Amino acid sequence: MSNTYFPKIDKIEYEGPDSDNLMAFSYYDENRKIAGKTMKEHLRFAVAYWHTFFNENGDPFGPGTIEYPWHKSSDPMENAKHRVDAAFEFITKLGVPYYCFHDRDIAPEGSSVSESEKNLHEIVKLLKAQQEETGVKLLWGTANVFSHPRYMNGASTNPDFDVVCQAGAQVKAALDATVELGGANYVFWGGREGYMHLFNTRMRRELDHMGTFLRAARDYGRKIGFEGNFLIEPKPMEPTKQQYDFDSATVIGFLREQDLLDDFKLNVEANHATLASHSFAHDLTVAAENGLLGSIDANRGDNQNGWDTDYFPTDLYDAAEAMIVVLENGGIAPGGLNFDAKIRRNSTDLEDLFHAHIGGIDTFARGLIMADSIINDPLYKELRDDRYASFDSGKGKEYENGSVTLENLRDLAEEKGEPAKRSGKQELLENLFNRHIR
Numbered sequence: 001m002s003n004t005y006f007p008k009i010d011k012i013e014y015e016g017p018d019s020d021n022l023m024a025f026s027y028y029d030e031n032r033k034i035a036g037k038t039m040k041e042h043l044r045f046a047v048a049y050w051h052t053f054f055n056e057n058g059d060p061f062g063p064g065t066i067e068y069p070w071h072k073s074s075d076p077m078e079n080a081k082h083r084v085d086a087a088f089e090f091i092t093k094l095g096v097p098y099y100c101f102h103d104r105d106i107a108p109e110g111s112s113v114s115e116s117e118k119n120l121h122e123i124v125k126l127l128k129a130q131q132e133e134t135g136v137k138l139l140w141g142t143a144n145v146f147s148h149p150r151y152m153n154g155a156s157t158n159p160d161f162d163v164v165c166q167a168g169a170q171v172k173a174a175l176d177a178t179v180e181l182g183g184a185n186y187v188f189w190g191g192r193e194g195y196m197h198l199f200n201t202r203m204r205r206e207l208d209h210m211g212t213f214l215r216a217a218r219d220y221g222r223k224i225g226f227e228g229n230f231l232i233e234p235k236p237m238e239p240t241k242q243q244y245d246f247d248s249a250t251v252i253g254f255l256r257e258q259d260l261l262d263d264f265k266l267n268v269e270a271n272h273a274t275l276a277s278h279s280f281a282h283d284l285t286v287a288a289e290n291g292l293l294g295s296i297d298a299n300r301g302d303n304q305n306g307w308d309t310d311y312f313p314t315d316l317y318d319a320a321e322a323m324i325v326v327l328e329n330g331g332i333a334p335g336g337l338n339f340d341a342k343i344r345r346n347s348t349d350l351e352d353l354f355h356a357h358i359g360g361i362d363t364f365a366r367g368l369i370m371a372d373s374i375i376n377d378p379l380y381k382e383l384r385d386d387r388y389a390s391f392d393s394g395k396g397k398e399y400e401n402g403s404v405t406l407e408n409l410r411d412l413a414e415e416k417g418e419p420a421k422r423s424g425k426q427e428l429l430e431n432l433f434n435r436h437i438r
């Protein structure tokens with residue numbers, strides 16, 4: 001393992017909740033078994049290349065504040081190569097199994113399509129060698145078709161076909177890279193797919209263009225042997241005023257309309273769900289109950305504002321609620337939990353990157369322990385099942401099967417009379433949940 005960029009940091013080990021070492025895991029014991037699988041298998045953590053190795057804490061109001069020692073050269077390709085070494089040193093010291101990238105995080109754009117492809121290919125070779133040496137794998141790849149000024153009016157939904165061609169070239173190369181690196185999934189996040197104003201927008205046409213683009217990408221991916229899931233990552237807004245992939249429900253409707261349900265699932269991000277005025281658990285549940293929960297971007301917003309703050313997750317309630325959905329879904333594989341999260345602009349020590357990830361990892365490890373404990377509490381299951389018991393037999397069951405008419409409902413209403421009140425037991429369930437925090 002290389003020891004160039006984080007020389008003071010050794011491999012992060014599990015030391016348990018009684019240790020006072022803050023450079024250790026208190027809850028994430030990768031080999032501990034829960035509900036028949038190890039924590040490592042349940043949680044499938046990934047590090048996000050863009051936040052952790054590429055961006056240097058810049059925000060829309062000012063430049064970056066942290067200096068990455070792997071970015072010392074004036075040649076962007078040299079920096080990209082050093083970035084690979086830094087990334088694999090970090091990921092192996094942290095001890096997580098996966099990483100995720102955008103094409104432009106790993107390699108700089110060139111002055112032509114072929115030069116960009118060449119840059120990407122050169123870095124992919126280095127990443128592949130590191131993957132083989134360390135055993136770290138690619139959870140997903142994606143193309144950044146939102147930063148370059150040419151994408152100001154969108155990528156696949158751009159009103160100018162010439163821009164759509166550029167997006168196509170980029171997605172093709174990013175798919176090649178993902179397949180070359182054995183990526184388990186391929187993500188589409190449509191940060192500029194939407195509109196700023198309806199006055200200059202043909203929404204129906206743009207949505208159909210997006211469907212056409214995704215089908216072309218799907219066809220190419222399958223042709224070159226990609227067997228993983230294509231994932232759409234919902235987000236309602238930011239940077240675009242109104243984004244087409246608004247939330248889980250909207251994306252599922254779109255996938256159904258565009259005949260993409262066989263190949264696509266969802267990558268649900270906590271802070272995007274809250275930006276859409278949902279809870280994280282809500283958007284996960286919508287995806288899971290439609291059989292479309294593909295992967296998770298684990299992070300957290302801020303209760304005082306609505307932005308995509310991308311905090312590292314520290315909220316145990318949120319993590320436990322999310323892990324209940326994941327466990328009831330039978331797991332998240334071949335997806336995982338990607339820390340699409342960044343340290344704050346005033347966190348300027350390289351070791352802060354470790355503290356941030358250790359916190360996020362322990363939060364979800366603890367969330368997993370709590371979730372398993374809650375779903376095994378018989379009362380949790382019983383109370384929910386009992387609420388729907390009137391549909392388990394008799395006329396209620398017939399109704400569920402679709403054989404009760406509106407006239408039948410009317411006659412039954414008269415016969416049965418005013419229904420007895422039945423408590424939803426919310427406070428009891430909230431208290432029950434808290435008893436499982438440990």
Ligand code: XLS
Pocket residue numbers: 102142187188189233235269297308340
């Ligand atoms: C931005 C998104 C982005 C995607 C990948 O808000 O979360 O980082 O995960 O393009």
Ligand code: NI
Pocket residue numbers: 269271272308310340
């Ligand atoms: Ni985000």
Ligand code: NI
Pocket residue numbers: 189233269297340
């Ligand atoms: Ni994300």
